[in-house]
Amino acid sequence: MKPAENPRVIIRHCDDYDVEKIRTIVREGLNELGLKPFGRTLVKPNLVAAGELFPNAHTRPEFGEGVLRALKDVDDGKMTELLVGERCGITIPTRMAFAESGFDAMISKVGGVKRSYFDEETQVEVRYTHEGRLRDYVFTPEPVARADFFVNIPKFKSHPWTTVTFSMKNYIGIQDDRHRLIDHDHRLNEKVADLQYIIQPRFIAIDGIVAGEGRMLTPKPFPLKLIVMGDNQVAFDAVCCHIIGVDPREVEHIRLAEERGFGTTDLSRIQITGDVSLHDAQKRAKGFQVGLVRVEKYFEGTHITAYAGPPPERERTDYCWGGCPGAIEEAIEILRLFDEQTDEKLPRLHVVFGAYEGKIDAKPGEKVVFIGDCATWKGDLGGQLVQIENRYQNRDTRDPYHASADDIYKKMLHIRKALSKSAADPYVRLEGCPVSVAEQVLALVSLGHLKNPYLDPRAVLIFNKAYAGWRASTAFHRMTGHPYQKAGPAPRGDARPEMQPKPEG
Numbered sequence: 001m002k003p004a005e006n007p008r009v010i011i012r013h014c015d016d017y018d019v020e021k022i023r024t025i026v027r028e029g030l031n032e033l034g035l036k037p038f039g040r041t042l043v044k045p046n047l048v049a050a051g052e053l054f055p056n057a058h059t060r061p062e063f064g065e066g067v068l069r070a071l072k073d074v075d076d077g078k079m080t081e082l083l084v085g086e087r088c089g090i091t092i093p094t095r096m097a098f099a100e101s102g103f104d105a106m107i108s109k110v111g112g113v114k115r116s117y118f119d120e121e122t123q124v125e126v127r128y129t130h131e132g133r134l135r136d137y138v139f140t141p142e143p144v145a146r147a148d149f150f151v152n153i154p155k156f157k158s159h160p161w162t163t164v165t166f167s168m169k170n171y172i173g174i175q176d177d178r179h180r181l182i183d184h185d186h187r188l189n190e191k192v193a194d195l196q197y198i199i200q201p202r203f204i205a206i207d208g209i210v211a212g213e214g215r216m217l218t219p220k221p222f223p224l225k226l227i228v229m230g231d232n233q234v235a236f237d238a239v240c241c242h243i244i245g246v247d248p249r250e251v252e253h254i255r256l257a258e259e260r261g262f263g264t265t266d267l268s269r270i271q272i273t274g275d276v277s278l279h280d281a282q283k284r285a286k287g288f289q290v291g292l293v294r295v296e297k298y299f300e301g302t303h304i305t306a307y308a309g310p311p312p313e314r315e316r317t318d319y320c321w322g323g324c325p326g327a328i329e330e331a332i333e334i335l336r337l338f339d340e341q342t343d344e345k346l347p348r349l350h351v352v353f354g355a356y357e358g359k360i361d362a363k364p365g366e367k368v369v370f371i372g373d374c375a376t377w378k379g380d381l382g383g384q385l386v387q388i389e390n391r392y393q394n395r396d397t398r399d400p401y402h403a404s405a406d407d408i409y410k411k412m413l414h415i416r417k418a419l420s421k422s423a424a425d426p427y428v429r430l431e432g433c434p435v436s437v438a439e440q441v442l443a444l445v446s447l448g449h450l451k452n453p454y455l456d457p458r459a460v461l462i463f464n465k466a467y468a469g470w471r472a473s474t475a476f477h478r479m480t481g482h483p484y485q486k487a488g489p490a491p492r493g494d495a496r497p498e499m500q501p502k503p504e505g
């Protein structure tokens with residue numbers, strides 16, 4: 001496969017989640033692209049959040065079923081293994097996302113398909129050698145590093161940190177939490193572009209039947225009625241961007257991948273086929289909202305006033321699009337789902353990000369929350385001189401070998417401790433880079449005496465079952481071998497030269 005050359009994208013109409021319809025469309029797509037699975041075939045959906053309150057956040061199981069059945073249809077005996085793998089988001093065990101999304105039941109129904117919870121797998125080191133990389137090595141779950149035929153099946157959505165989440169951004173789920181949160185900051189787009197060196201998909205099919213607009217975890221449903229398929233990730237994302245009227249070169253991770261030779265965004269060099277023209281797809285997507293809204297604007301008219309200064313490396317950007325500010329936007333939306341009274345219940349709060357230098361308009365009794373290691377500020381709060389120091393540690397000091405991530409119960413303890421320590425103060429500081437969506441949910445729950453979504457009676461049983469399963473599995477892993485595996489030469493880069501990007505032209 002030569003990922004950068006002669007890219008093809010197929011746009012097909014599909015008006016509902018009928019499995020047989022999806023199967024036929026995907027089978028025809030695979031045939032048109034001349035693709036047949038072989039060896040270890042790994043299918044990667046987007047299951048970032050699932051359950052009855054997150055119906056539009058994830059790739060639908062009917063879509064997954066259509067893809068799995070189509071892969072089986074075109075297999076001519078060379079596929080040795082078929083598995084579905086993912087690491088979901090917001091500190092939920094992936095087992096729960098599989099169960100809640102319906103993927104678990106679907107996989108059992110299809111038969112002959114394995115599950116891979118990436119947060120329970122051995123993590124394999126992959127070396128980077130390309131220019132402009134954020135670090136020299138990262139980790140990815142073993143099934144990703146060893147896949148022969150990688151199939152990416154994202155959800156068509158906008159994203160508050162990276163404008164869109166199509167095929168390339170779906171790669172944030174090919175790392176477990178320890179490694180996913182490293183560089184998940186103002187350089188998130190570079191991280192996503194770097195992840196492209198781990199593996200390239202042979203086939204991509206996006207669930208755009210009901211797309212998600214505005215946000216990432218709690219998007220509004222947008223009936224686009226499309227399945228888009230392709231064999232090159234940059235070209236694929238470029239076409240999806242054009243469908244919603246976004247210039248793909250303005251999306252940093254897509255532009256970087258193009259500059260590094262992974263493919264083209266130039267429509268004149270992409271062969272677009274299917275029963276829906278790009279023009280007609282654009283007409284369907286008219287009015288589709290993307291999610292890039294600064295935090296100050298996002299909270300206008302609510303009990304929260306947000307202030308944002310630049311993150312570290314201010315020569316690169318004046319706003320941390322990939323970290324803490326975007327996380328609080330997702331956090332508040334989750335809370336609104338679980339409790340309609342969220343906005344009324346929240347007391348007046350002030351949240352501060354980055355090196356903010358302006359005034360904080362906090363009245364007596366109003367709490368100021370400094371969020372993130374890079375938060376700095378100096379001034380008067382309630383008659384007290386407050387100086388918040390920068391605790392940001394350069395990324396070079398964060399070694400993926402020593403990365404750790406707390407589970408949700410540890411996060412609850414940490415947040416509770418931080419808030420109770422500062423109960424008498426006019427301000428509190430939440431440390432981390434980033435302070436995750438889950439931690440910001442927990443902080444707002446405590447500050448506003450809101451319903452804790454992680455203890456919601458509708459999900460607590462299934463959560464604890466998944467949590468116990470995850471704990472048992474990872475403990476077994478630790479007892480039976482090292483959870484990390486050093487792969488020597490990059491498993492993809494050196495072993496599979498044909499997967500490396502080819503220079504353009």
Ligand code: SF4
Binds near residue numbers: 375
């Ligand atoms: S601490 Fe938060 S706001 Fe600051 S750089 Fe890290 S992720 Fe961005």
